[in-house]
Amino acid sequence: MSSFDVVEVALGSAVAQSGTIVIDYPENRYSGSYVGYGHKIYAEGLQRHFTQDGGEISVAFTTSITITYNGATSIPANTAVMVELNRAGDDRADILAGLPGGVTPMLPYLIDLGTPDMLDAGGICEAQSDTGAHDLTINGDLASGGVVVLDVPRNVIADSGGADTAVLTVYGEDVYGQPMAESITLNGSTAVPGKKAFKKITRVAASATISNGAFLGTGDVIGLPVFLPYNTAGLVIGDFENGTFDASLDGTLTAGVQTTPTATTGDVRGTYDPGATLDGATAIQLAVFLADPTYKGVNQYAG
Structure with a gap:
C-alpha cells in the first residue's frame, strides 16, 4: 500500500x-x-x-x-x-522506520503474463462489408455465441481489404470484468493496432459504410494486471521467456495512462509487447519494481 x-x-x-x-x-x-x-x-x-x-x-x-x-x-x-x-x-x-527523507521503498515483483496464443488476424470478426453505421458480426475463429473471450488480456488489430476509413469501436471488458471501449480508425489495407488490453469483446460498431471487407483480430501487446507508472529501464528488471531471464528487455513496455481515459487513449494499467514471437507455448513473465502492487489504474473508458 x-x-x-x-x-x-x-x-x-x-x-x-x-x-x-x-x-x-x-x-x-x-x-x-x-x-x-x-x-x-x-x-x-x-x-x-x-x-x-x-x-x-x-x-x-x-x-x-x-x-x-x-x-x-x-x-x-x-x-x-x-x-x-x-x-x-x-x-x-517497520519499513519506513529510519529511512531518510526522499527515500522510497520499492519492492521487486514478478508479473505472470501467461503463454499468449499466436496472432489471429480475423479471430474476432471475419472480413465483412455493410452500408452506413452498423455493427460487425463477431464471427471469427475465437468467437462463441457472438462473444470473444481472449486467452490473455491483449490488444486488437483492425484491418480492411481496401480503402475503408470507418471508425471501429470495440466494446468489452478488461481482465477484472470492468466495461471498456476503444475506437480504431481503419487505414485502408494497413493494419491498425489498438492500444488497450481487452479480455472479453462483446460488440464491434462501425461508424460508416465498409466496402472492402473490414476484419478484426488479436495483437501481440499484452495487458498488465497492475498499474505500471513507468517504462524506465532502471525500474524494470527484465523479462523471462520460458523461464530464461533476459535483462536486456527486448520487448516494449508502455506505462499506464493516468489522464482521464477516452476511446483513443492507451491502457489504464500499461502493456508489454514481448520480443518473443507469441505461439501459445512461450511463457512470458515481467520483473519490475513497484511502489504499490495493489493499484489497478484509473477507471476504464466504457463508451
Whole structure:
C-alpha cells in the first residue's frame, strides 16, 4: 500500500469546472515524493470526495502543486478542502522506520503474463462489408455465441481489404470484468493496432459504410494486471521467456495512462509487447519494481 500526505486549504474564491487549486508542498516534500495516481480532494461544503482516478481532478507537480477541478458543481469560496496526496512507497512503520527523507521503498515483483496464443488476424470478426453505421458480426475463429473471450488480456488489430476509413469501436471488458471501449480508425489495407488490453469483446460498431471487407483480430501487446507508472529501464528488471531471464528487455513496455481515459487513449494499467514471437507455448513473465502492487489504474473508458 502507498502512504499519503493530507493538506487542508480554505478556498479564497469559488472554483468552477476546470478551475484550479494551488498549494505548497508539505514540509520536506517535493515533486518526486508523489506518485502519478490516487490523489483525492474532499470538499467539506459539498460533502464528497473528488478523485484523480475517477477523472474528477487532475494533479500537476511543479514548483507547487496544482489541482485542476473537473467536477460539474462549483466549489464555493471559503470551503475547507482536504487534499490527500498519494506518496510512493509502503506506509508500514517497520519499513519506513529510519529511512531518510526522499527515500522510497520499492519492492521487486514478478508479473505472470501467461503463454499468449499466436496472432489471429480475423479471430474476432471475419472480413465483412455493410452500408452506413452498423455493427460487425463477431464471427471469427475465437468467437462463441457472438462473444470473444481472449486467452490473455491483449490488444486488437483492425484491418480492411481496401480503402475503408470507418471508425471501429470495440466494446468489452478488461481482465477484472470492468466495461471498456476503444475506437480504431481503419487505414485502408494497413493494419491498425489498438492500444488497450481487452479480455472479453462483446460488440464491434462501425461508424460508416465498409466496402472492402473490414476484419478484426488479436495483437501481440499484452495487458498488465497492475498499474505500471513507468517504462524506465532502471525500474524494470527484465523479462523471462520460458523461464530464461533476459535483462536486456527486448520487448516494449508502455506505462499506464493516468489522464482521464477516452476511446483513443492507451491502457489504464500499461502493456508489454514481448520480443518473443507469441505461439501459445512461450511463457512470458515481467520483473519490475513497484511502489504499490495493489493499484489497478484509473477507471476504464466504457463508451
